[in-house]
Amino acid sequence: MEKYGMARLDPSVSLYSKKVLIESASPDILPDWLRFVKGVVDSEDLPLSITREKMQDTKLLRQINEALTRRIIRYLDEMARKDREGYNQYFKEFGGFLKEGVCTDYNSKTAIAKLLRFQSNKLDDTDLTSLDEYISRCPPDQNQIYFLCAGSRESALASPYAESFKKNGTEFLILVNPIDEMVMSNLEKYNDKDLVGADRSSINLDKEEEEKDDDSDVGLNKEKANDLIAFLKVKLGTKASDITVTNRLVDSPAIITDHESVAIRRMMQAVNEQSRGMLGKQKLAINPKHPLMVSLESVRQSNDEVATLVAEQMFDNALVAAGLMDKSETMLPRLNNIMMALLTGADAPSASASAEVETETKDDSK
Numbered sequence: 001m002e003k004y005g006m007a008r009l010d011p012s013v014s015l016y017s018k019k020v021l022i023e024s025a026s027p028d029i030l031p032d033w034l035r036f037v038k039g040v041v042d043s044e045d046l047p048l049s050i051t052r053e054k055m056q057d058t059k060l061l062r063q064i065n066e067a068l069t070r071r072i073i074r075y076l077d078e079m080a081r082k083d084r085e086g087y088n089q090y091f092k093e094f095g096g097f098l099k100e101g102v103c104t105d106y107n108s109k110t111a112i113a114k115l116l117r118f119q120s121n122k123l124d125d126t127d128l129t130s131l132d133e134y135i136s137r138c139p140p141d142q143n144q145i146y147f148l149c150a151g152s153r154e155s156a157l158a159s160p161y162a163e164s165f166k167k168n169g170t171e172f173l174i175l176v177n178p179i180d181e182m183v184m185s186n187l188e189k190y191n192d193k194d195l196v197g198a199d200r201s202s203i204n205l206d207k208e209e210e211e212k213d214d215d216s217d218v219g220l221n222k223e224k225a226n227d228l229i230a231f232l233k234v235k236l237g238t239k240a241s242d243i244t245v246t247n248r249l250v251d252s253p254a255i256i257t258d259h260e261s262v263a264i265r266r267m268m269q270a271v272n273e274q275s276r277g278m279l280g281k282q283k284l285a286i287n288p289k290h291p292l293m294v295s296l297e298s299v300r301q302s303n304d305e306v307a308t309l310v311a312e313q314m315f316d317n318a319l320v321a322a323g324l325m326d327k328s329e330t331m332l333p334r335l336n337n338i339m340m341a342l343l344t345g346a347d348a349p350s351a352s353a354s355a356e357v358e359t360e361t362k363d364d365s366k
Helices: 058-082 084-104 109-113 131-137 153-157 160-168 178-187 207-215 222-235 262-271 291-299 304-322 328-344 351-365
Strands: 012-017 020-023 038-042 144-149 173-175 193-197 240-245 254-257 282-286
Touching (some): 058 109, 084 109, 131 144, 144 178, 153 173, 160 304, 173 178, 178 193, 178 262, 222 291, 222 304, 291 304, 304 328
Parallel strands (some): 144 173, 144 193, 240 282
Antiparallel strands (some): 254 282
């Protein structure tokens, strides 16, 4: 019931010596992440005090702890190899404990990682894959294990961060549980391969296309792209720390890269309510081939106000895709202005003017 937030499980392994109960539900027999395991341990070698209430030698207890942990991991590994489907069902029920083990048990995290299972864009939504199976399907020259954190499988597959993977047929793991991101952060490497999030700016799956971009007739050339970046840096200077061009996007105009962990950010917000809505400057990568970027570069020269609104909305859209937008209601007035400009063909009110109108409306209602 712990996975439903009902209550935390208590240890369920009792310690016996020569068939005499020494400690019921001992918290020292197994590490905390194995608290879902039930059973008894009977040892004839326990050095006990006269009253048999407590053990005198904690070193032996640590040895028992380590031996049992290895045995349970080995048992689960054998179970996974002998009955793939059965283990996948088992993992769906108890996988949260194993993920906790990766984050808390430094000595065993690599062994526990073999037991982890994830969704993949290359598999059906009902199937799961291990890290070893993922590596077995990788091209020989791929030195990374890619993963994408999202709220659901559908949102991951529709994410801008997945576009380059789809284009190049590269597999990535789909992480839908908030703890998954912390698991990957704690592992860092597996089988000499780096674990890399899909939001990293270092990802470049299409190096050959990058060399052709300068000569491409599609989209903005290098000079116009630099002019647009200069414009965006002025308009988004308080929001964007850096703006660059990327060739990894296909259907999206821009993305946020190298941003902070969404899971850790939400955890901090739960602890400190004042941190909600506080967002530092982000790195923005634009797609110079996207029609929106081409039109924005053209419109900015004739209609600065509309171009500014579109630039701000484009940035907020990228925040939404990255899971960083805390207060989406703040962009509603801007969306209304953009729609008004589209329908009437008139100049859209500036962002500051929109804010003044909204303030006046609130004052009138009071």
